[in-house]
Amino acid sequence: MSYSSNGLGGPKSAAAASRSRRRSHAAITGSAEAHSSSRSREEEEGKRKKKVSVIGSGWAGLGAAHHLCNQGFEVTVFEDGNGFGSSDNAGIIQGFWYPYKNIFSLVDELGIKPFTNWMKSAVYSSEGLEVEFPVFQDLQQLPAPLGTLLYTQFKQLPWVDRLSSLPLMAAVIDFDNTEMAWRKYDSITARELFKQFGCSERFYRQVFDPLLHVGLFAPPEQCSAAAALGILYYTSIAHQKDFDVVWCRGEVKETIFDPWKASLRSRGCRFMEGREVRDLVFDEGTSSISAVFCSSDELVYADAVVLAVGVSTVQELVKNSAALRSRDEFLKVLKLASIDVITAKLWLDKKVNIPNPSNACSATDESFGWTFFHLNALRDEYKDCPHTVLQADFFNASEFVPLNDDDIAKRIISNLGKCANDIENASLVDMDISTSPKSLTHFFPGSYKHMMRGSTSFPNLFMAGDWIVNRHGSWSQEKGLRERLGSSEPSCGFGWKRKLCQDHPG
Template identity: 30%
Template sequence: EHHNDDDDDDDDDGDARSSSPRGTVPPGPMNLMNAASPMKILADLLPPPLDLAVLAQLSPTSPVTPLDRISGIGLLGAWADFGQEDPVSWERYDSISAEKLFKTYAGLTDSLYEEFVSPLLHVLPMTPGYDCSAAAALSCFHVFALQSKGAFDVKWCRGGIAERIFNPWVEKLTSSATADEEGNNNCKVEIRGGARVSSIQRVDETTKNTDHQMKVILDSGEELQCDAVVLAVGGTAMGRLTATSPALQEISNSDKFYDLRGITCVAVRLFLKPDAVVTEHLKGGKYFSTQLPPCYAASMAESPVIVCGADIGTHIPELKETGFCIYDLQRMHDEFAAPNDVAVLEVDFFRADDIANLSSNDADVAEFTLKAVAAALGVPPIDASNVVDVAVVRARNAVSHFNVGSAASSPEKSKLGEGLYICGDWVDRSGHASWSTEKAVVTGKQAALAVSNDLGLNCDPSATKVIPAASDTPQLKALRTVAKTLRSVAPPPGEDSVPPSP
């Protein structure tokens, strides 16, 4: 996983493209058409991401034509009709697949869908269109293309996430303490690394000898009594916990947690023998040199990050529905900056069950990864003998899967019941218009506020303050007004009740 870093001197331009047509994603900042061109004039009238579809400079070998680009306007009806923070609207669009919305209702051409939309679906919600909720797709695109417009330069973490973010955070938590008026320590944070929760229960009122109302039982058999439990877990973990936790089973509709699915991700870090030639004057990273083979450096000259859709390369069945990102860490991480004893590539695969099951031998996964990277970049594969070391993380069902109808299985708010709270990117779908890590942080703040209010804690208001989502552009506001009027006067026909293409 890669998250934003706070270093203001980090000068990444967020560029992300692949030399393979199927793996091409619009770069940012993009090379836009002439300001006076008809396409540019048309794009100025459209809300994101429809303007990107019109303006994006794709690979020279891309089959996307101007007519294909213009077909993106067909999404206007649904884009204006979908309410990001409207439960009724979310339920309506959650009942159909993204593929059906884009191709059947919006009328996007096959070329535009396969070259532009499909790769985005594979690396943002991390799933193919037929298995992705239309609501999730619109929500995701809304956040990344609209709310992030004007601030889309990506800042990548300049080191390992654990080292740079989580370890300092843990140290800060464990070293913090509050004292009462008499100077007694009232707060101690203890991190149980590697501990696994087997059950969450309520303390039996008839036999309890404590003021606590909840208890958490670990796999080791240890019992932790507490006032409140905050579940910061994914959907599949929630289903597993519910099966063994009476306190969760008493929640209304808790049986729906069993229907939640996850997406498997595989992260592969390759430590390679450095090339004799150091390629310099590259763009887009913290550092501008690499010791990858020159042909690899040339293919990644504009950015240290390459975003690839599914079905890259021929005769690689494991990539049929798997998207992935390639990172040249020599241009991103301080510790690997050239010159170095190794060149370092990281490849993150999404919807990667076949790769996770490929082999328990990391060397086999490394060899497969080299083949996938070569196919994406259109270069000869690096020989496996050049791999000095490899690290593979198989995260099975670890990422939230926003499949069709999944919103009905997700909690609508952060408070589940007395003493039970939850946060995560899959919680409160139609609430705050955010996505991914940001959504998890927002629901975490909401859960913290609920705990504070329920237990009468003196919580710093700034700690739980949630910044409202960015407002719509003037174009989109106008379109939403028209869409709302049309729906009230003449609702769209059909059981899906989705506006047809203009």
């Protein structure tokens, strides 16, 4: 006798039992088919390449795209109207120092030779030529910082002032680039740091002031001591030859970035040029970013997003994005500051003697820093030019921004004349001047607590750039690139890369 399964215990006919068995069989078969279909969809989804949108096409953006393409992701890079990265489109000339191993490996991988030989450089204060740096690797190697101190050619600074910088080594050793060290030294200015450790006023004014003016883009009294310690250790104190530098023999965009982008395109990377990203679309169901919204009213869906842009660009995005404004880490970015840059390329009517191809300077009133370069010695396109071609880059020179080009040129020539006397006897025949407001990060005291990490509170949104906190000591294009090219070092800056590959395997 068969019984119903309704809990009442009543008898059930054979026909009813047969129908019940048929229904059960059909249900099981249907369930199996549904499960098989679901599994097929999951398998199909698993075979699909995960899509990653990279916002920004500077060192950090292309570095992120490079690594992600190597990992098998489907990568789309969003470029703004300049087709260049945030700080990179300022047009400033940047050196490539001896420790920039990832950049040197990259150009080898691309099969290009974009750099000059190792070159000497100089430092000018308001009192004239102060320092000439030799090519340190050509000299007998001594323990750091003895080699740097002994081989550097100080033109005016007495030995007693040079030796006053040695106690600063205690701070450099104490600054181990940890979170605790950053918070300790970020609370004071670089100027206060030098005073605390007995650095003479003359050494500070003639050497540290112009170097930090162009290394951190602002006067030392406006810069974080932690940022100053990081850059001093990384470029000059760790090893004798770390201060050696090469320069790009052409514009970075054409010489390095264009072949790099061509290589990425050959691996399936897509570049969306002239696209300003206006917003990121938040999916409440997954609590993640699901798409990128562009100024062209395009909506591009993505499994993950990498923001590889400068501070000012992130700030504009936060103002436009309700999703980003909902998170404290992005609201803190609004408290950060950026620095204006003036770039001027000048053609003089005759050859002028420029002793060193690259030079770091501070203004007479020490309100801004600037660099100038002899392009006839650095750039292939100007080697045979009958004119002297110079480029001068001015940092934190806000007073230049409202001026017209002619007035800016007069001020630049006046400053150049204090470094190279022959310039006063030459005439300006052509110029190309550009202003880039808020294009470089200002590492002011207390800024560290507002800076972002590589991973964010959105599970699929990541940050990249030279202002993002990681264990790399400098603030440079090498830092922007370093964590993107697959370094295996277990520092906090590489966490986004591992997490992205774990959560979205290609």
